[in-house]
Amino acid sequence: MAPPDTPACRADNLKRCFELCALITSSLDVDEVLTRIMTTSRQALAAETCSLLLTDADTGDLVFTVAQGPVADKLPRGHVLKRGQGVAGWVQVNGVPALVPDAYADARFNPEVDRRTGYHTRSILAVPLAVKERVIGVAALINRTDGQPFDLDDQEVFQLIAAQAAIAIENARLHHHLLEKQRLEFDMAIAASVHNDLMPHAPPPTPGFDLAGASISCDSTGGDYYDYLPHPDPGSTGFSLAVGDVTGHGIGAALLMASARAFIRGRAERGEGGLASMLENVNDLLCRDTGDSGRFMTLFWLAVEPAGGDGDNRGGALSYAKAGHDPALLYNPADQSFEELNARGVPLGVAPGWRYEAAARAGMAPGEVLVLATDGIWECRGENDDMYGKQRLRQAIAASASLGAKAILEAVLASVAEFRGKRPPNDDMTLVVLKALA
Structure with missing residues (x-):
């Protein structure tokens, strides 16, 4: 040395x-x-x-x-x-x-x-x-x-x-940190896959009607929900539609949405009691999951009877109930008018024991278009920070009302995307379009 x-x-x-x-x-x-x-x-x-x-x-x-x-x-x-x-x-x-x-x-x-x-x-x-x-x-x-x-x-x-x-x-x-990021991205990809599997892959057969729906999450997963369900009357051959929105977005909202979906589907399969009663049951169940978290879910549930017979060319009667959700929009191209389908009811998961009300309306005339959506559509903001708004939504529906349900849906989403420009979406967006056929 x-x-x-x-x-x-x-x-x-x-x-x-x-x-x-x-x-x-x-x-x-x-x-x-x-x-x-x-x-x-x-x-x-x-x-x-x-x-x-x-x-x-x-x-x-x-x-x-x-x-x-x-x-x-x-x-x-x-x-x-x-x-x-x-x-x-x-x-x-x-x-x-x-x-x-x-x-x-x-x-x-x-x-x-x-x-x-x-x-x-x-x-x-x-x-x-x-x-x-x-x-x-x-x-x-x-x-x-x-x-x-x-x-x-x-x-x-x-x-x-x-x-x-x-x-x-x-x-x-x-x-x-890179490994953690990759692990998180992998987990989010799995969550997104599961979330997508919870959404309908295709509309059910709806004689007399054309039906289309889509949900777009602003994150990998979201809290928006839509589904095609049985008619609440076990004896009816009609169908029902549900559109919901959980507060917030991301994993937490997606988990609550999955719970709500399970409750809604279970109650829909059992039927009985009508839409108001079914919402009350779902609300009581969901309140056990939300607790004091401050999270809740809005929902619009619409039931459609089959088309009438004996020369009646209107689609079957509509019944509906809602839990704090925005009204459905019904457009009549014959007189270019809009009608809001509304009913009273607080959001699901706020407190147990609430009572909901159901409302009804005559069936849809051929060519009429009914739209259910979540607020991510009209509250979408453009590059100038202004909101898309319900007026633009109505204009997009009216401009595409002559098309099929899927084409109307795509036209509305394209209108929202064009308005948003390069600005990323700030909320989940869900849209369901039901059109009455001749």
């Missing part, structure tokens, strides 16, 4: 540093990188004890993350050292190394850890872990095994290791 303080000795030290740095940077696991940093530093510089503290991004305090040595088990991971406290805190604040040959003679030294562990600190070497002049932590060695204090040569080696160690920590963190 080369004598100390000679070029050969310095070359040996540099070679050893490079070998140690290569070992530190060979992993992208954060915990493994941190442990390797302290293990290699402790062995290279013959230290009894070592610790690595990382800066808490929220408080700026130092948090003990790795501790090795005789009393490491008495210094639990997660112990907090206030910013600026002790030698390590001084290094963190000033961003420069601290070489302390006699700890108890240095005013920066905080003997609290010694009192807690029963250890006696003689000499300290602490260096900052910095990335782009940002101190992300402090690495510290305590007491050389030969009893001598740490010196400037030790500091030089430790600084070289710390420089590479800081980069390794940052890379490992970035890799960890």
